[in-house]
Amino acid sequence: MEIIPAIDLLNGKCVRLNQGNYNEVTKFNSDPVKQAQIWESQGARRLHLVDLDGAKTGEPINDLTIKKIKRSISIPIQLGGGIRTIDRAKELLGIGIDRIILGTIAIENPALVKVLSQEYPRRVAVGIDAKKGMVATRGWLKQSEISSLDLAKRLNNLELAAIISTDIATDGTLKGPNVQALREITKISVNPVIASGGVGSIADLISLSDFENEGIEGIIVGRALYDGSIDLKEALLALKNIHIQDSINDKDKFLA
Helix, strand or coil, rough: CCCEEEEEEEEEEEEEECCCCCCCEEEEEEEEHHHHHHHHHCCCCCCEEHHHHHHHCCCCCCCHHHHHHHCCCCEEEEEEECCCCHHHHHHHHHHCCCEEEEEEHHHHCCCHHHHHHCCCCCCCEEEEEEEECCCECCCCCCEEEEEHHHEEEEEEEHCCCCCEEECCCCCCCCCCCCHHHHHHHHHHHCCEEEEEEECCCCCHHHHHHHCCCCCEEEEEECCCCCCCCCHHHHHHHHHHHHHHHEEEEHHHHHHC
């Protein structure tokens, strides 16, 4: 299971929002390029990058920073925020972004998601950002009338890289993930699921690792890494040790 560090870009800076609130911004690093290099040096195998300006306005305000980050690291990048046209999606994939994350258009223009997933199989992820079970769009500023589970069902006929399931109520709070919501979405989705929101300790990561066999392939971690609640190297080692122990237990059961 991957631990995927998050970098959220706002006006070219590395920030975190509390529960998606643009009025509650914490700036962590004025140099997101350097931050991306730090996460890679500590063992991250993938970077989660969000253009918050793009999510809010649809405008590619942070493109210069995004391109600098891409050139500065060798690990794959998954990028979301304001990707609402085919041209924009192709532009980002063309500069070497490994995965694009579609959010708003999954509600407003599902046909576009289908076209892109067919043209770029396993390179398109869909972010399902939910508040009280209902999907939010436009940088979490608008509430739709579609539940997260209904949207996950609609996406089952597409060959997606992943569904990124974010519980807005827990995002940035460090109070633990919404395990019940994750369990429900993994039961419904045929696509892999990446968990996001609320992770505040290595214990949270370990608890989510129990769902790996049920379809959770990664966990996005943001604020907990920045404030020191989680050390990335220690977290990666902890999950590696769990995987080794599980392999030993499976072997013992087979030989018994």
